[in-house]
Amino acid sequence: MAMQFSISTLCASHAMSLDYEADLCELLGLKDYMGIMYFITLAERVVPVSDEHVEVTEETFDGVEVVLYQPKQKDGDAELMRAVIYLHGGGWCLGSSRMSPYDLLARKIVTELDAVVLSVEYRLAPAHHFPVPYEDVYRVVKHFLQKGVLAKYSVDPGRVAVSGDSAGGNLAAAVSQQLQKEPGEEVRLKAQALIYPVLQALDLNTPSYQQNQDMPILPRTLMVRFWSEYFTSDKALFRAMMANTHNNPESSSLLKFVNWSAFLPETYHKKYNYTAPAVAEGAGGAGVWMDGPSRPFADPRASPLLVPDSALRSLPKAYVLTCEYDVLRDDGIMYVTRLRAAGVEVTHEHYDTGFHGGLMFTVWPTDFLIARRMTENYINWLEKNL
Secondary structure (H helix, E strand, O other): OHHHHHHHHHHHHHHHHHHHHHHHHHHOOOOOHHHHHOHHHHHOEOOOOOOOOEEEEEEEEOOEEEEEEEEOOOOOOOOOEEEEEEEOOOOOOOOOOOEHHHHHHHHHHHHHHOOEEEEEOOOOOOOOOOOHHHHHHHHHHHHHOOHHHHHHOOEEEEEEEEEEEOHHHHHHHHHHHHHHHOOOOOOOOOEEEEEOOOOOOOOOOOHHHHHOOOOOOOOHHHHHHHHHHHHOOOHHHHHHHHOOOOEOHHHHOOHHHHOHHHHOOHHHOOOOOOOOOOEOOOOOHHHHOOOHHHOHHHOOOOOHHHOOHHHOOOOOEEEEEEEEEOOOHHHHHHHHHHHHHOOOOEEEEEEEEEEOOHHHOEEOOEEOHHHHHHHHHHHHHHHHHO
16 A cells, blocks of 8 residues: 555646646746646557457547457457446546556456447647537547448447546536437437546636645646636636636526535535635626637537536436535536436546545556546446446
8 A cells, every 4th residue: 555655646646747847948938737747658559450359440430540359359249338438537628538547447348347448539629629529529429330341340329438537527427318319319428427527617606615725736727727728728718717817797597506505415516615616797707718609618519518407318328426525526426416416327436535536547557546436436337227
């Protein structure tokens, strides 16, 4: 255990050092912040290859790169399989389906569930702002859910789930909502599995944002930067979001959907009292870069918590994983509350000692027991519900 804590501290220290270097380079005009932070992605990147149990191919679905993992079929195998469409995390700015922890997770799902895993290599901000990452994912999911495509990969049309962690959980929730709104869809998702998802950009001072503002891996400053970079490279939005003064009258009408005093169980309120975020009038706050209806943080494709209850009722069953030491804890818990109130079947697993990104710590030297437990519980849920 002592070794685990020392390694964890070392990793956190390295990430914080890289964060400092990224800030400095951007300040000096040498390279943009996310360009430096992307080294984290490159450090863990692998070339996915087939092995004795899993066949791996890199393909393009409707113009978007994907990595497809399939069980190696034995002669005579004809049974249709379930499938998981997986969306990696990284704040829409970092990450890749080709990172070692995601590659290992995909192989584990394939071998333990005899399932097909489709990992999506969606384009990233800041080169591609919202809604490009969302639209990439949406196009891939629509393409894959065609009956002819499912048949090509021996996938049962009634056993397809969409899943993701962090920003990937955001994209999974948003796509699930969009698909259920479309009439005439022949194939419907059976399940959505959201791992410490980020779900709203209106209130960045929830109790978990305050409690965990300096937590390694994902401090509040970094999460706010991810949000702002997802939308624009204009630093005016980042400054407004840091102060939680980025709402305008239009977005303020949606604050009722993220009122944590109503949707968080008392135990998570801690010592914090609810104060509605300030609303900027006129050209103040973030208004210098974007006005009125064009503000994307009020778009449910970016903030899935912002839809009314009527838009939640027909969603597929859900699995939501949250962690105590995570600025995004309350996003996930509020979504659980609202989904259940709308009549959606939800399994909520909360890790009292968990931290954001925990699922990624499955590769030596950061092979943590909590990551193994998260992975096992997640796959067990898929086994029973997909």
